[in-house]
């Protein structure tokens with residue numbers, strides 16, 4: 001318990017170090033080995049002797065020197081040794097293959113058709129992105145997927161793995177965190193070129209990170225689909241959202257539609273209907289999902 005509540009706005013203090021200094025520490029095989037070993041037992045800090053034995057480094061002077069260099073940035077010593085958050089991120093990035101892997105997956109046929117043109121849908125992997133798209137009209141979704149995770153799935157498991165990862169990205173981003181650096185993101189609803197006077201639909205949701213400037217884009221339908229109440233609607237109707245991209249579930253609906261509610265700033269309503277029930281949700285200009293309403297439909 002605090003004696004006094006923190007009164008100042010500046011009660012959050014963060015010390016930042018230069019990336020040149022911090023990443024400069026990593027250009028050494030002994031240091032990478034130390035991080036790798038500590039990363040093997042994330043729940044259990046290691047004593048000096050345990051760490052040294054597991055790291056299998058003969059020269060003790062050399063080992064001490066490099067371990068010392070990592071302290072305070074990537075390694076914390078609190079009696080025993082453990083990774084800091086930054087150290088975990090480095091080990092995570094090594095495992096995720098962000099710095100090492102280069103992988104491609106040729107087109108995997110999917111069991112639903114393009115909602116726009118009826119063409120065949122395929123899943124592919126190229127340049128560290130999963131791509132779920134239509135062979136005929138080329139429309140679809142593209143999102144980052146960690147290359148190091150690819151070979152943990154069989155080819156026929158990948159479409160579902162991509163779907164689960166996309167859901168994770170949507171949830172992390174709508175919770176307000178950048179998928180690259182965990183910085184704070186701001187969302188906005190944007191109109192895209194295309195569409196017609198009577199059907200002016202193309203929209204996308206863009207999130208931008210205040211910290212790294214990185215971005216993430218989804219369709220409004222994807223955003224709304226992973227809202228908890230809407231996921232409940234799909235679940236109740238036996239429409240699986242985790243075995244393929246959400247467009248698989250959309251293709252099975254009785255009705256899937258969107259309409260522009262306002263133009264400037266834009267607001268869009270997404271409509272899903274199935275088996276006598278309709279759920280609608282509005283996307284506000286700041287990309288938040290509002291006014292979710294579920295009701296029985298006149299048949």
Ligand SMILES: [Zn+2]
Nearest residue numbers: 114117134137
């Ligand atoms: Zn198509």
Ligand SMILES: [Zn+2]
Nearest residue numbers: 178181209212
């Ligand atoms: Zn970021």
